[in-house]
Amino acid sequence: MRDKIRIASGQGFWGDMIEAPYWQVTSGEIDYLVMDYLAEVTMSILQKQKNMNPELGYAKDLPRLFERILPICMQKKIKVITNGGGVNPVACSEAILNVASKLNVSGLKIAVVTGDNILDQIDELIENGCELHNMETGESIIPYRDKILSANVYFGAAPIVDALRMGADIVITGRTTDTGLTLAPMIYEFNWDMNDYDKMSAGTVAGHILECGAQSTGGNFSGDWKSVENFAKIGFPIAEAYPDGEVIITKHKGLGGLVNFDTIAEQLVYEIGDPAKYITPDCIADFTTIKLEDLGNNRVKVYNVKGREATGFYKVSCSYAGGYSAVGSLTYSWPEALTKAKYADKILRERLNQLGLYFDEIRTEFVGYNSCHGDLSKNIDENDINEIMLRVAVRSDNYKSVERFGREIAPLILTGPPSVTGFAGGRPRPSEVVAYWPALINKNLVSPKVELMEL
Amino acid sequence: MQIKLRDIAHGRSGDKGDAANIGIIANDAESFELIKKHLTAETVKSHFKGICLGDVERYELPNIRALNFILHNTLGGGGTVSLKHDAQGKTLAAALLRMNIEI
Numbered sequence: 001m002r003d004k005i006r007i008a009s010g011q012g013f014w015g016d017m018i019e020a021p022y023w024q025v026t027s028g029e030i031d032y033l034v035m036d037y038l039a040e041v042t043m044s045i046l047q048k049q050k051n052m053n054p055e056l057g058y059a060k061d062l063p064r065l066f067e068r069i070l071p072i073c074m075q076k077k078i079k080v081i082t083n084g085g086g087v088n089p090v091a092c093s094e095a096i097l098n099v100a101s102k103l104n105v106s107g108l109k110i111a112v113v114t115g116d117n118i119l120d121q122i123d124e125l126i127e128n129g130c131e132l133h134n135m136e137t138g139e140s141i142i143p144y145r146d147k148i149l150s151a152n153v154y155f156g157a158a159p160i161v162d163a164l165r166m167g168a169d170i171v172i173t174g175r176t177t178d179t180g181l182t183l184a185p186m187i188y189e190f191n192w193d194m195n196d197y198d199k200m201s202a203g204t205v206a207g208h209i210l211e212c213g214a215q216s217t218g219g220n221f222s223g224d225w226k227s228v229e230n231f232a233k234i235g236f237p238i239a240e241a242y243p244d245g246e247v248i249i250t251k252h253k254g255l256g257g258l259v260n261f262d263t264i265a266e267q268l269v270y271e272i273g274d275p276a277k278y279i280t281p282d283c284i285a286d287f288t289t290i291k292l293e294d295l296g297n298n299r300v301k302v303y304n305v306k307g308r309e310a311t312g313f314y315k316v317s318c319s320y321a322g323g324y325s326a327v328g329s330l331t332y333s334w335p336e337a338l339t340k341a342k343y344a345d346k347i348l349r350e351r352l353n354q355l356g357l358y359f360d361e362i363r364t365e366f367v368g369y370n371s372c373h374g375d376l377s378k379n380i381d382e383n384d385i386n387e388i389m390l391r392v393a394v395r396s397d398n399y400k401s402v403e404r405f406g407r408e409i410a411p412l413i414l415t416g417p418p419s420v421t422g423f424a425g426g427r428p429r430p431s432e433v434v435a436y437w438p439a440l441i442n443k444n445l446v447s448p449k450v451e452l453m454e455l
Numbered sequence: 456m457q458i459k460l461r462d463i464a465h466g467r468s469g470d471k472g473d474a475a476n477i478g479i480i481a482n483d484a485e486s487f488e489l490i491k492k493h494l495t496a497e498t499v500k501s502h503f504k505g506i507c508l509g510d511v512e513r514y515e516l517p518n519i520r521a522l523n524f525i526l527h528n529t530l531g532g533g534g535t536v537s538l539k540h541d542a543q544g545k546t547l548a549a550a551l552l553r554m555n556i557e558i
Binding site for chain 2: 041220222223261262276287289290291363365371
């Protein structure tokens, strides 16, 4: 058994820095590279791509990334774990195998984790009484049945641990929890008992710190953010894990960023609910037990984490077609920038009304004034604002209404208040709204599958 | 004397469906006592009048000198449904850090 392993985060979401994983494998020693690509609605976007082309439905960045990093990972024996397989982890793995084959790599083992995609099982589940009630509203999914675009179960660390035990160099999964990607190598390398919930929680907390990439190493840090060194080449986090569950969060020395008590604390509170009950498929971690010790030199020790047994449910992330939306904007300059923008909004609404269009919601915001902090902005001098971007957004089940809204923005330039600009990029086009539907499913109704592909 | 919350704390916010979460971390032990006293579910709800349309839940993490708030019915439907510029509540921590505190 190793006395420690170094797990590096290479991606915090799909669209994150393309260079980050390359820097992680080339700027110092690591044992694992973990990459989280999936946000709540990413699966539905991928499902749409797969519906159009059965070869797609995964993070297309991955094959290109492996072209750059695979030879390095093979030479340095760095294992890669990612949920970028999306709704088509098999096609993703095949694409990576193709890359490997072109690079003349041999002896490569890729494990594919599937079984999370339950879109084809929904009718059967409903027939058996599982109505996937919405976790927020309590509604049954039955009235939305025909609009469902995707449905994926969040698996935890277990199938990834199985994959590593099969000898995988690369693990490609569908919808796996962000935290499971980091916890799994700890369970595998240190032979942790998966019923040891303090250890499961220790690895889960490390996963939570790594899952948003540079957000724990100085990115989006609201404390003394000007003290963050070299944002341009910011280092993503590395979890140095020990068999007893202690973890030191750090980054490569040659890269920028900042790791201290404040940056780690800020990531710990990110997108959590009740801190005593951080629920994953692997455990319920108690964030109020976490102890942080700032060791200096961009190293923070995370220890004393306690937790308890997981629930009997997996979370399911479903999405459904929720109509159409469009956003239009125009910019008004001083003098009276805000007044002009308010007039323009009133004129626009009158015109939409005259046209008899139907909207579920019309929302107006004045960027430069209140789009972030609403009424809290009221204590500034409105007459002295230099410029305001009028931003109007609409949503409707009626495509034609949304489409026509897009044609009513540009005319305001010649038919409304003066000193207006910023209408570039053409008319706002309706985009399909993909709505999110979180639910729970009994763990014994689904099971992950792990398959090995070799070259 | 009146100070701004940002003089003694920092924070981060994000989304959980239509709810926003705001984590506030005090700069030191003394400041943690102040934020515990002044940041209640009620004062936070009232600060976000017109933005937070639902209940506010409050949790303490004394181990990292932090408070966590869940603001329900705040993000215009949440996720991709929301028409808000800040549909994920990313700037709401900064909005809370504007709060004035009497010391």
